[in-house]
Amino acid sequence: MIRMVIRLNTTPHEALKALNVYAVNANRQELIQYGIRTNDWQPYYAFEAQKTPAYFDLVDGKYEYNKTFWGNQIENTLKNMKEKLADNWGNEEKRAEIEADMKALMDSAVWSAAIHYNTDNLHVHIATVEPIPTRVKKWTKNLETGKWEVQVRAKRKQGSLDKMKSKVANLIMDRTKERNLVTDLIRGSVNLKKEKGIDLSTHRQTKKLFRKALQRLPSDRSQWRYGYQSIDEARMYIDQIVDIYLDRYYKNEMKDLHRLLDEEVEVMREKYGEGSKYQNYKQTKLDDLKKRMGKCGFN
Structure with a gap:
């Protein structure tokens, strides 16, 4: 009717x-x-x-x-x-x-x-x-x-x-402000290390991991890029170094980052539906964080 x-x-x-x-x-x-x-x-x-x-x-x-x-x-x-x-x-x-x-x-x-x-x-x-x-x-x-x-x-x-x-x-649905907070937290992890002059190669918890990573890196230093396949054998140790650094120096900020990422994932689920790839957003951002920290560790 x-x-x-x-x-x-x-x-x-x-x-x-x-x-x-x-x-x-x-x-x-x-x-x-x-x-x-x-x-x-x-x-x-x-x-x-x-x-x-x-x-x-x-x-x-x-x-x-x-x-x-x-x-x-x-x-x-x-x-x-x-x-x-x-x-x-x-x-x-x-x-x-x-x-x-x-x-x-x-x-x-x-x-x-x-x-x-x-x-x-x-x-x-x-x-x-x-x-x-x-x-x-x-x-x-x-x-x-x-x-x-x-x-x-x-x-x-x-x-x-x-x-x-x-x-x-x-x-x-403008989420620029929330996305900027996520970006600032990711970049802040690198800026903190630079500002405090933290040397992970001499840190008690990461010193051995750093040596193991160096032993598995290619002789050509131009290949020392976190995303390159040439460092695959060393990436596991680099990731462990990053995790230790984040847990020791960036613990509270990481809690805030996970909370914000979970909120964004839920918003994206509502916007795009269950059939979308909304759940990939959080992992993509965490991978970006590791990539930035890995690059920072090489420097």
Whole structure:
């Protein structure tokens, strides 16, 4: 059952118009969902072509975006922006704003989004299209005809999708302050050692470990980098030295770091869901800490 609330002070004509708009939008959403499920967008294109015929061409019985129309739209908009840019050349702030808009337009992506409230998690479906394709072309097999055709690469890499989601999520939930605290704690471990002049090679607990690490390091000192494979045999002893240092000189700060990392992991779980790689965040940051301390130990 679909329930709509219409203002009581509307005229019959306005009420009918509201119902028509609702019906059109509902139909559009159904066609979009059908396209997502079946990868057949022709019903949706046909529906949109009835509303905005200038946006589409009928080619061999199939609707396609009218590249001439969209190309002219982009060119005309760019022309107007260039004129506006010339008029505001002396205004640095306004000029930067116009140049940013021009760059966004030059990327030529057109997008549409729908907010869905029909689950316990509010979410948004976003569809993008290039009226004038700029992406790399490659040979692709047409599953309907069995023939190989040159087509524009359409599928985005998973890494690109993850970056898009991360960008949106970070804009919605700004965690810059908390992330900066994590970074400061990681860098602070190195700064403390430098400021206090702690020599781990002569420290009672780490002296033997330091000798064992040196015995397993390559003769070429340029290879003494924590992330290099050439120090794999020595890395175990270096990590033990780092652990002893952190426990002796940076114990309270490490407790704060683990607490902050656990909080960030929980926030990321809520943002990205169980299927994401949110749990890797903490280990990645701890690995970064060891890498920095390992490098500091070499110096």
